[in-house]
Amino acid sequence: MLDYLTMSEDLGELAGSYRNILRQAVYLLRSMDAEGELSTGHVSTLNMLAAGPLRVSAIARFAGIRVPSATEQVIKLEAAGLVERKPDSTDARAVLVELTGDGRKALDVANTRRTAEVAAALATLSTEERLAVRNAIPAIDKLNAALRT
C-alpha cells in the first residue's frame, strides 16, 4: 500500500507539489521583511555567526553564494556595526567574521519577530496538520540536502 510512491508518475506529482512550495517560499521570506529591521539575507548570515566566528568562504558556502557576494554582505554588516573582521591567527590570508554585541541584539530581535510570525501561522493549523508538518521536517531537510548537490 505504500510502495505506489515509488512509481515514477507519483514521484513526478509529488515533485510538482514540492516545487510549488519552494516557489512560494521566496515570496514568504520577502513578506517577512519589516521596515527598519534586518533583511532576510542578513538574518541568515548573522544566524550562521551566532554559533561562532566564520571565514568569508565558509559564509559563502553555507549561504550558497559566491565569495565576492559574501564579502559584500560582510562589508555591509560591518558598516552597520553588527559584525567585526578579525585576522585568523592560523592563516594570514583568511578573515574571521564575528558577531558584535549589537549584532547579537539585532539578530535576537529579528529572530523573535520572524519566529513569532511563523508560530502564529502554525497556530491556525489543526493539531494533526501541525503534526504532519513536524513529522516531515527531517525528510524535507534530507530532500533539500539532496537537491543542493
Next chain:
Amino acid sequence: MLDYLTMSEDLGELAGSYRNILRQAVYLLRSMDAEGELSTGHVSTLNMLAAGPLRVSAIARFAGIRVPSATEQVIKLEAAGLVERKPDSTDARAVLVELTGDGRKALDVANTRRTAEVAAALATLSTEERLAVRNAIPAIDKLNAALRT
C-alpha cells in the same frame, strides 16, 4: 499525546525549523536555474499563464510583486517571444497576457527538467520519508497561505 504541540514552546521550535526550510528554498530555486533556460521567476510567471491569459495586475497579485515589476517581466517575456499582449475587449485599460506557442514549449522544457530534478532528489528518500513529505503538503500549503496574510 498529540497536544503537546499546542504548547507555545514547541510551536516556537517548529516555527524555527520551518524558517530554516524557507530560507533554504531560496538557494535551492537558484541552484535549479540552468544555462540557456528560463529563470525561476519566468517559469513562475509562465506557469500562471498556462491555464489561460491573465491581466498584468493578476500576475502581480499571484506572484506577490507590484504591478510595475510584473509589467517589466511581461516586457521581457514578450521580447523573448514567449508571451503576447492583447487588449481586453471588456476593458480598454487592461492588457491580457497570453502564452505563445514558443512560450508553452519553453515552459514545458523547463518544467520537465526542474520536476525531474526534484523527483531525483525524492528518489533518494525512503518510502516512509516520501510519505511524510506527501502527507505534509496540504498542511504546508495552508501554513504558507496563513503566512501570506
Next chain:
DNA sequence: AGCCTAATGTTAGACTACCTAACTATGAGC
C-alpha cells in the same frame, strides 16, 4: 632556499529583479 600552484579575499563592473513615485488613459458613479 626558492619556486610554483592553490587557496583566501577584495575590487571592479555588470546584470536581474524588485521597489516607489509620477504619469496616461479608461471606467464608473453621481
Next chain:
DNA sequence: GCTCATAGTTAGGTAGTCTAACATTAGGCT
C-alpha cells in the same frame, strides 16, 4: 460631463547576485 478609482507604463533607485582580474599567503616539490 465631472470626479474619483482603476490598469498599466515609465523613470529612477536599490539590493543582491554574478564573473573576471587582482594581491597576498600557504604549502608542496626540487
